[in-house]
Amino acid sequence: MTNEWAVVTGAGNGIGAVIARNAVKEGYRVAAWDVDAAAVEAVAADLGGACVPSVVDVTDEESVAAAVAALPVAPALLVNNAGIARFGPLLTLAAAEWRAAVEVNLTGTFLVGRAVAARMIEAGGGAIVNMASINGLAAAPNAGAYTASKAGIVMLTEHMAIEWSPSGVRVNCIAPGLINAGMSDAVNADPEVRRLRESRVPQGRLGTADDIADAVLFLASAKASYISGQTIAVDGGISKGALASLPRPKSVDSVGVE
Known part of the structure; x- marks a missing residue:
């Protein structure tokens, strides 16, 4: 158990709310x-006095600075979870939709990460966990700016780690897979789509918000004290299963076939 502070962005619903709870x-x-x-205040009311809600726009440098200045102490943990999706084919995607996703997902991670890291460094260190996606590891069609913004978070994590690790701030990244929470609720509401998605995951199930929260808290813990600059896919193996979906004759699946 700890008595330290953690900052969780995008904590008003979905995965962020579960990370805050855990x-x-x-x-x-x-x-x-x-x-x-309203959303973040409801989460805080449910969690009691250990959770303090704040309205913060991660794309606004002044909003972020004010929220960081209001923290009573330097946080031991920052979870850069705030994110949006603006899906659509690239040929018809409006530039405003592209910019919105990049601003929240990538620029927001940068602005919050930089502001919180400065306080962590003054206090002697801390841990930052950024939230990417398996969409940032492999492209998907009609994903709009989501894929590019999440891929940017992966590289930004590495950049943060090499600059801030010498000052005691470890920075890592989680790439959630097919998670039955948050922005995927609408997709998984269709039973047949959900069944097909589950069938593609080597573990045979969709992930949960608790799976992601557990990974976050591991990376924040002393057990991960020598881990920095890494992206961990929490995805039941789906990002490594491309070859499993390819057709293959049974005749080649025996040892010693001539």
Whole structure:
């Protein structure tokens, strides 16, 4: 158990809300940030006095600076979870939709990460966990700016790690796979689509928000003290299963076939 502070962005719903809940269970005091005041206040009310809600726009440098300045101490953990999806084919995607996704997902991660890291460095260190996606490891059609923005987070994580690790701030990244939470709720609401998606995952199930929260809290813990600059796919093996979906004759599956 810990009595340290954690900042979780995008904490008003979905995976972010579950990360905030699990961090409180681990003993953190959580600063829950979201642009949706009603949503983040509801999360905080459910979690009690250990969770303090704030309305923060991660794309606005002044909003971020004010929220960081309001923290009573330097946080031990930052989870850069805030994100949006603006899906659509690239040929017809509006530039405004592209910019919105890049601003929240990538620029937001940069602005919050930089501001919080400065306080962590002053205090002697901390851990940052950025949220990418398996869409940032492999492209998907009609994903709009989501794929590019999440791929940018992977490289930004490495950049942050090499600059800030010498000052005691470890930075890592999680790439969730097919998670039955948050932005995927609408996709998984179709039973047949959900069945097909589950069938593609080597473990045979969709992931949960708790799976992601568990990975976040591991990376924040002393057990991960020598891990920095890494992206961990929490995806049941799907990002490594491309060859498993290819047709293959049974005749080649025996040892010693001539």
